[in-house]
Amino acid sequence: MKPARRNRLILVLLLVGGVGVAVALMLSAFRENMLYFYPPSQVVSGEAPTGYPFRMGGMVADGSVRHGEGVNVHFQVTDGGASVPVRYEGVLPDLFGEGQGVVVRGRLSADGTFTAEEVLAKHDENYMPPEVADAMKDGKAAQTVSEGGE
Template structure:
């Protein structure tokens, strides 16, 4: 093998190694920043990860909002079948209220309570995030099947 060919081969090897490292770093960053969405029924069924960030959405349950000390707020998010308690410290969006659609981002603790880092309320009277609408429809369908079969 000639010295020029060895040099070219090592250059190609270094280039491939660099591309491999860059791809591995991109995939790692992507997987760390990915947030999954779960409706309250799946969270209650144990399908959501414990102590790992994810999004949960549904409706703010009626008569569930309780303001604590300072900016602490406790409320429940429901999909019509199950309600999950949520604890949040911070300023709530102006559109946040009982009976309205909401998506919360945070972590589930070992006791089944959700600690939110962010609360997003729907921005329009006719809008509901697609994930929340699908989850609510699925919960309603499951509830009607259970109610009709028993």
């Protein structure tokens, strides 16, 4: 084999090997940062991984919220068919409440309790921040007074 052809072959093999290593690193990083989403029924049926992070979503079960010492909170997330106990240490979002939608990110322990690292409260399309609702009430009250006073 001529030296020029051998050098080209080596260069092509190095490029292919480098691209292969880069793709393998990207896939590895993507796999580590990907969080799967499971509803409570799939968690209870054993489809969710134990000890690995994932997201779970549903509704906060009525009558299930218990506040412990400090910022410790225990509650149940349900999808209507099954419910999973959740333990969270931190400040809850303002929209959090019983009967409200919630997405929690964390890990499932061997005893079936989900330890949340983050709690996200969901709201519907009719949600209005309290400040805006108060301002609208004040505006309507002022409008009613001005209309009645004329």
